[in-house]
Amino acid sequence: MNELILIVEDEADLVQSLEYNLQQQGYDTRVALDGQSALEALDEKRPALVVLDLMLPDMSGLEVCRWIRNEETMRATPVLILTARGEEIDRITGFEAGADDYVVKPFCVDELMLRVRAILRRSQVESQELHADKMQIGDLFIDFAAHRVRVGEKEVELTPLEYQLLKVLVIRRGRTQSREVLLRDVWDIEAEVMTRTVDTHMQRLRAKLEQCGEWIATVRGVGYRFEAEEP
């Protein structure tokens, strides 16, 4: 009952090498040679991670990635993209696909293994914190189970959106979240449009959190970050 990794790749040699190494590391593997069978495999059993080649015989890996991101039950499944170098990295990790990481081909297998482990560790931490029913950061208390937030002794009334925004920031604290990522994961829209929506809500959230608002740092030109340590 190990973690299952779905490999979507059509080069037989590479598939073999990946399967061998991943199984060596104690993961279960499943292979799909094209986009269509990838979707079928995903429908069948939800993997802990998808390793996805962008170049597939029948459809673009980007489409597969988008499909995963649009499927409610798959949304949280991390995706590691294999790509030839130069293939517009921004679009891969940014709004367009929403991959969690990528490796440039040709790559050494050890590097990929490191990346796989890093992603799974991260996603485990995130899902763990999601399932934790309580959390404290400084004066900020979040009760996920009860859907309640407290600053010091004072209960804070957050709107659903504000709560969601705080949750994403807090669970990923210490890592800067771009506006694109926030729009995707909180608002559920794929937009490159320049909108002040994120900023406005960030401002409201900051105001409601009072002294804890200072934990939210602005990263100019990029987005926002919930500090990992006392500001």
Added chain:
Amino acid sequence: MNELILIVEDEADLVQSLEYNLQQQGYDTRVALDGQSALEALDEKRPALVVLDLMLPDMSGLEVCRWIRNEETMRATPVLILTARGEEIDRITGFEAGADDYVVKPFCVDELMLRVRAILRRSQVESQELHADKMQIGDLFIDFAAHRVRVGEKEVELTPLEYQLLKVLVIRRGRTQSREVLLRDVWDIEAEVMTRTVDTHMQRLRAKLEQCGEWIATVRGVGYRFEAEEP
């Protein structure tokens, strides 16, 4: 599923020798006898490295090199130039062509093999560091995930541009970056114009990095370099 190397060269003997040795080293090879077929080969499959003779029957190797550098998807592909002696080394490694390295003909094949390996290793290290979420060089700490920079215990506030500039320099540390390259990769402008922009921002970056500013070396007449070892 080895790394593919494209050889662009018209001398049959040399081609044969190169192919043999490169395959011996475990690389896949593909040959183009002139510039036109080189471009076609590039369009077809992106190689991990291009070995390019400057003297071609139909067009100059420099043109091929420039084409690669102008193509969005090829930009990062390293190019190793073969040249008869004296052929304006500056223009080859400098802005005009943007080659990564060059070998003067006649050369010993072993040396070329060394260069090839060195270039490929470098480009792999680069792509690896591109995703690292943290990095330390002397007193300089860069947290890519958090988008933060620290010198010693002190947090340094960098503007988006300064951050980008530092990132490019650090990831390519040990190698001089010409102003043209920096303008292209940081500013995203193709300019042969003489501007003091790079210098000014380099100065600001140096000032903000305090003692770590000394890691940034000026290369007169060319550009700047982030030292690979303690200055």
Added chain:
DNA sequence: CTGTTTTTGTCACGTTGTTGTCACAATCGC
């Protein structure tokens, strides 16, 4: 079903931070 309240997206404006350019000083290589 209707009126009320809450939530949310958008806008405009002011403020602050950022960046390109320039003039001039300092420095380097010869």
Added chain:
DNA sequence: GCGATTGTGACAACAACGTGACAAAAACAG
């Protein structure tokens, strides 16, 4: 020393962000 190149500080144009206001949309209550 001389010319070319780079460092440095000042500054104005510009872009990004914070903030408050407002109206549309959604949720809610009666």
